[in-house]
Amino acid sequence: MKSHEEMSGTMNGKEAMESVVIKFAGDSGDGMQLAGTLFTDTVAVHGKEIATFPDFPSEIRAPQGTVAGVSGFQVHFGSSGVHGPGDAPDVLVAMNPAALKSNLKDLRPACTIVVDRDSFGKRDLDKAGFATDPLEDGTLDGHQVLAAPITSMTKAAIADAGLDNKSADRCKNMFALGMVYRLFDQPMDQTIGFFQHKFKKSPAIAEANIRALKAGHNYVLTMEAVPATYTVQPAARTPGTYRNITGNQALAWGLMAGAKKAGKDLFLGSYPITPATDIMQELAKHKWAGVKVLQAEDEIAGICSAIGASFAGDVAVTTTSGPGMALKTEAIGLAVMTELPLVIVNVQRGGPSTGLPTKTEQSDLLQAVCGRNGESPVVVLAASTPAACFDRAVEAIKIATEHMTPVILLSESYVANGAEPWKVKTLDELPAIHPPVLTRPDPAWTPYGRDPATLARKWVVPGTPALQHRIGGLEKDECTGCVSHDPQNHEAMVALRRQKVERVADFIPEQKFRGKGAKKLLVVGWGGQFGTLFGAVTELRSEGKDIAVTHFNHIHPLPRNTASIFEQFERIVVCELNSGQFANYLRAVLPQFTYLQYNKVKGRPFKVSELKEKFNELLAQ
Amino acid sequence: MSTIGTPAQPLFKPKEYASSQEVKWCPGCGDYAVMNAVQRAFSELGLKKEEVAIISGIGCSSRFPYYMDTYGFHTIHGRPAAVATGVKLANRDLRVWVMAGDGDSLAIGGNHFIHAVRRNVDMNFILFNNQIYGLTKGQYSPTTERGTVTKSSPFGTVENPFSVGELVLGAQGRFFARVPDTDVKLMAKVMVEAEKHQGLSVVEVLQNCVIFNDEVFDAITSKETRADNQLILEHGKPMRFGANNDKGIRLRGLELEVVTLGQNGITETDLLVHDATCASNVLHHLLAQMRLPDFPIAMGVIRSTAGPVFDADLAAQMKAEQERSKYASLDALFLSGNTFTIQPGTDKPDGIT
Ligand code: SF4
Numbered sequence: 001m002k003s004h005e006e007m008s009g010t011m012n013g014k015e016a017m018e019s020v021v022i023k024f025a026g027d028s029g030d031g032m033q034l035a036g037t038l039f040t041d042t043v044a045v046h047g048k049e050i051a052t053f054p055d056f057p058s059e060i061r062a063p064q065g066t067v068a069g070v071s072g073f074q075v076h077f078g079s080s081g082v083h084g085p086g087d088a089p090d091v092l093v094a095m096n097p098a099a100l101k102s103n104l105k106d107l108r109p110a111c112t113i114v115v116d117r118d119s120f121g122k123r124d125l126d127k128a129g130f131a132t133d134p135l136e137d138g139t140l141d142g143h144q145v146l147a148a149p150i151t152s153m154t155k156a157a158i159a160d161a162g163l164d165n166k167s168a169d170r171c172k173n174m175f176a177l178g179m180v181y182r183l184f185d186q187p188m189d190q191t192i193g194f195f196q197h198k199f200k201k202s203p204a205i206a207e208a209n210i211r212a213l214k215a216g217h218n219y220v221l222t223m224e225a226v227p228a229t230y231t232v233q234p235a236a237r238t239p240g241t242y243r244n245i246t247g248n249q250a251l252a253w254g255l256m257a258g259a260k261k262a263g264k265d266l267f268l269g270s271y272p273i274t275p276a277t278d279i280m281q282e283l284a285k286h287k288w289a290g291v292k293v294l295q296a297e298d299e300i301a302g303i304c305s306a307i308g309a310s311f312a313g314d315v316a317v318t319t320t321s322g323p324g325m326a327l328k329t330e331a332i333g334l335a336v337m338t339e340l341p342l343v344i345v346n347v348q349r350g351g352p353s354t355g356l357p358t359k360t361e362q363s364d365l366l367q368a369v370c371g372r373n374g375e376s377p378v379v380v381l382a383a384s385t386p387a388a389c390f391d392r393a394v395e396a397i398k399i400a401t402e403h404m405t406p407v408i409l410l411s412e413s414y415v416a417n418g419a420e421p422w423k424v425k426t427l428d429e430l431p432a433i434h435p436p437v438l439t440r441p442d443p444a445w446t447p448y449g450r451d452p453a454t455l456a457r458k459w460v461v462p463g464t465p466a467l468q469h470r471i472g473g474l475e476k477d478e479c480t481g482c483v484s485h486d487p488q489n490h491e492a493m494v495a496l497r498r499q500k501v502e503r504v505a506d507f508i509p510e511q512k513f514r515g516k517g518a519k520k521l522l523v524v525g526w527g528g529q530f531g532t533l534f535g536a537v538t539e540l541r542s543e544g545k546d547i548a549v550t551h552f553n554h555i556h557p558l559p560r561n562t563a564s565i566f567e568q569f570e571r572i573v574v575c576e577l578n579s580g581q582f583a584n585y586l587r588a589v590l591p592q593f594t595y596l597q598y599n600k601v602k603g604r605p606f607k608v609s610e611l612k613e614k615f616n617e618l619l620a621q
Numbered sequence: 622m623s624t625i626g627t628p629a630q631p632l633f634k635p636k637e638y639a640s641s642q643e644v645k646w647c648p649g650c651g652d653y654a655v656m657n658a659v660q661r662a663f664s665e666l667g668l669k670k671e672e673v674a675i676i677s678g679i680g681c682s683s684r685f686p687y688y689m690d691t692y693g694f695h696t697i698h699g700r701p702a703a704v705a706t707g708v709k710l711a712n713r714d715l716r717v718w719v720m721a722g723d724g725d726s727l728a729i730g731g732n733h734f735i736h737a738v739r740r741n742v743d744m745n746f747i748l749f750n751n752q753i754y755g756l757t758k759g760q761y762s763p764t765t766e767r768g769t770v771t772k773s774s775p776f777g778t779v780e781n782p783f784s785v786g787e788l789v790l791g792a793q794g795r796f797f798a799r800v801p802d803t804d805v806k807l808m809a810k811v812m813v814e815a816e817k818h819q820g821l822s823v824v825e826v827l828q829n830c831v832i833f834n835d836e837v838f839d840a841i842t843s844k845e846t847r848a849d850n851q852l853i854l855e856h857g858k859p860m861r862f863g864a865n866n867d868k869g870i871r872l873r874g875l876e877l878e879v880v881t882l883g884q885n886g887i888t889e890t891d892l893l894v895h896d897a898t899c900a901s902n903v904l905h906h907l908l909a910q911m912r913l914p915d916f917p918i919a920m921g922v923i924r925s926t927a928g929p930v931f932d933a934d935l936a937a938q939m940k941a942e943q944e945r946s947k948y949a950s951l952d953a954l955f956l957s958g959n960t961f962t963i964q965p966g967t968d969k970p971d972g973i974t
Contacts, residue, residue, distance in 0.1 A: 044959070045959055046961070047961060047963065190959070238963070239965040240963060241956065241960050242960060242961050242962070242963065243955075243956075243960045253951075253954075253955065256951055257951055260951055265711070267711055269703075269707055286954070287939040287942035287943075288939075288942040288943050288945075288946030288948060289946075289948070289951060289954070290939065290943075292710050292939070294706065294707070294710060296703065296736075297733065297736040298732060300700060300703065301706075304696070304697075304700040304703035304704045304707065304733075305703050305704065305710070307696070307707060308694070308704035308705055308706060308707025308708040308709075308710075309707035309708065309711035310707075310711075311694055311704070311707075311708060311711075312674065312708040312709075312712045312715065313711055313712060314710075314711040316711075330697055331700065333697075334696060334697050426955070427950075427951060427952055461712070462671065462672075462673075462708070462712065462715050463671055463672060463692075463712055463714060463715060464671060465669075465671045466671070467671070468670050468671055468691050468692050468693075469692065469693075470686050470687050470689075470693035470694070470695065471693070471694055471695070472686070472695025472696065473679075473696065473697055483687060
């Protein structure tokens with residue numbers, strides 16, 4: 001975005017832009033998440049590419065007006081080039097000085113900053129730690145500042161709507177949103193419809209919000225200070241029906257779809273934990289679809305109830321984040337030993353310990369691959385974008401049930417809370433899922449008899465006549481299924497459990513990469529940092545750089561053709577939000593290659609700009 | 622489940638519920654008697670082998686499922702209640718039996734135990750209380766009497782034991798029974814009642830570990846003293862006990878009192894009549910609390926009252942939701958709310974659908 005002075009060349013007072021990053025920031029009670037979500041819904045239904053990133057404070061109610069209490073919602077939207085929620089905002093909405101302060105260091109040059117002039121009093125400035133007023137002292141030089149008296153104008157706009165002071169105060173986020181709609185020439189009908197529907201029973205509240213919205217919109221219209229608004233063309237997309245979806249919602253829906261395809265009920269045993277709780281809450285809504293949700297007494301009961309449900313024939317899932325993963329470890333081993341299908345979703349956050357509960361990190365990879373006692377192999381998948389969470393969840397259920405194994409699905413805060421358009425899938429489009437269920441007596445059957453291709457044992461659920469058997473955490477005889485301490489048998493069973501997981505590689509898609517013909521540098525990523533890595537490499541390639549990118553959704557086992565991609569490049573750099581876990585894993589699995597690393601452990605996602613800088617540096621060497 | 626009636630012809634004899642596995646408890650261990658009682662109860666209830674799922678944790682008694690020709694799951698230490706809850710929710714037609722020791726239920730798995738009780742999941746929880754850790758060779762457990770010398774308490778324990786019954790009642794338990802492992806008939810009878818009860822049924826078995834805690838229940842269970850030291854409760858019957866059946870329990874103020882019939886003009890009408898089904902659990906608490914030497918130990922079904930059952934209520938909620946759902950299918954859900962369509966041959970959306 002250009003500064004005020006540079007905008008004179010725009011056509012018809014409108015500047016066309018490929019993509020824009022907007023950040024709504026305010027006190028955690030200011031309704032910034034709602035403003036951001038409503039804006040996203042509007043631009044999504046009008047066909048833009050979008051990616052969002054909500055940024056919550058750790059404390060539910062940090063002291064009002066302080067930097068610790070700032071809640072943010074970043075939306076990146078455009079007609080192309082949206083590979084993530086964007087590095088830094090082009091437009092910042094700051095409802096108070098603290099919101100401005102917490103975003104100051106991230107501002108693009110010549111950013112448009114919308115502030116609530118009414119909230120920049122002496123006390124507000126003190127709370128945010130400003131010695132002088134940043135609106136006056138030159139702090140914002142070079143930016144275009146729209147200092148609107150948002151609080152007082154909102155109050156004036158809804159004065160006779162019949163709301164008390166506090167409720168009236170709550171409408172100022174809509175005034176700000178109205179301003180943004182005008183700046184981006186976006187229609188407001190979607191948002192107006194939202195309030196009419198949501199507050200059907202409290203028309204006064206609906207009316208007040210709508211009035212605030214319109215007042216904000218009109219305010220910009222009449223403001224002489226705004227020389228231009230900005231248009232963003234709809235994105236070119238594959239034809240079809242789309243909806244805006246967050247990673248956690250897509251994951252929940254994918255689980256429901258997967259269970260349906262497997263012909264089974266879905267069971268979730270879980271315990272609330274940030275940032276995974278939304279998955280449980282979403283699934284809890286869908287009892288109509290046969291979804292059973294047990295909010296267990298703890299993380300361990302969450303997974304143990306899921307293991308019990310799996311034994312008894314449901315598609316069983318447990319959802320958690322890192323600390324909960326640690327608690328579930330022993331039970332995952334039980335599912336490995338008893339060879340029961342189970343999906344364990346870990347929405348990663350900053351660690352160790354309680355760490356950074358609301359921030360993003362990719363530091364549970366080695367925990368997923370190795371973090372159990374004994375030789376305890378499981379399948380590990382990772383979700384790359386919010387919408388992709390749907391497909392990964394379906395795939396996790398397919399692998400877990402068809403191969404009779406626990407599957408760990410790694411998401412991360414950034415993907416879980418982020419949103420993007422999802423091309424709606426029908427169940428018919430999804431792959432068939434055929435669990436190896438045995439329902440009729442079969443004299444050849446033994447509890448650990450295996451399918452020759454997958455090495456999966458049969459899923460015989462209690463209630464099936466004449467096939468009663470016992471399973472458990474003790475080592476079992478390969479042939480009879482009875483408890484066995486025989487040394488040869490143990491070694492054979494350890495190998496079988498490992499091979500069973502390794503064979504999953506025969507059933508997953510080949511690894512792809514972007515950058516055919518490139519030789520010099522291969523960028524390797526995994527999980528939720530797909531968007532920025534892909535974006536950075538795409539930009540560099542369009543600048544003619546000799547670079548390619550491959551992104552992993554299948555962590556363990558790796559796709560069979562991984563080495564054949566790696567060997568095409570002079571250098572490989574593994575980029576991840578930890579100190580090098582995937583790089584170290586690759587060193588162990590494919591030791592013939594040398595892996596450079598680019599790591600970030602700040603609780604924040606990668607930025608396209610920092611990736612490009614690093615890659616340029618490597619390319620120049 | 623109350624749907625079970627006593628069949629005219631049992632499907633299987635008690636022994637036919639045994640699996641082919643060699644039973645490996647120490648000779649003389651109380652677990653053998655519990656298994657006999659369970660098999661008798663299954664036979665009397667006419668259970669099909671395939672409809673039973675036995676879930677255990679870790680400990681001597683947790684080998685139980687291997688010895689039964691039913692479905693069985695030997696899980697991990699402390700977690701059988703949680704695993705069993707999942708089993709029941711996945712298939713409500715199953716008869717779910719949890720077999721767990723005092724360590725499983727009250728130490729490492731104490732949390733799952735009280736929550737299973739609180740939720741009132743329809744299953745049976747047989748708690749083998751031998752007041753010791755047998756499998757790890759003789760450390761004290763959360764039910765070991767204060768002062769007991771064990772391998773991990775060479776100078777005697779300085780902690781108070783849990784009282785299983787009081788814990789169950791405190792967690793709003795609706796079925797609690799206590800039985801000695803020496804009385805197979807009573808055990809079998811109580812287990813039949815446990816299965817018929819809708820909700821979580823906890824049966825505490827005073828189980829003798831011949832190796833590490835032998836004779837700890839002797840005062841309660843020996844031939845010479847048991848009649849005087851056990852009060853076998855029967856619903857609707859006055860609380861009488863004693864070698865000559867001349868002792869009884871009456872209520873005095875807020876406490877129980879042992880009285881002798883015929884002394885001080887006491888007759889049977891002065892005695893408490895056991896009501897296992899009353900909603901208030903105050904008397905059940907007093908009964909569960911009774912300790913030697915002042916009182917006999919209460920045996921049999923102490924409490925059995927109907928109440929909301931977790932798995933049944935969840936199933937009812939799901940059914941109601943199915944009936945009133947606005948979505949006909951997952952496809953309908955995925956297409957609900959705000960969607961937009963991109964038509965072939967155009968790169969512009971045609972707006973909200
Ligand atoms: S150690 Fe004790 S409880 Fe365990 S099997 Fe032997 S006698 Fe029974």
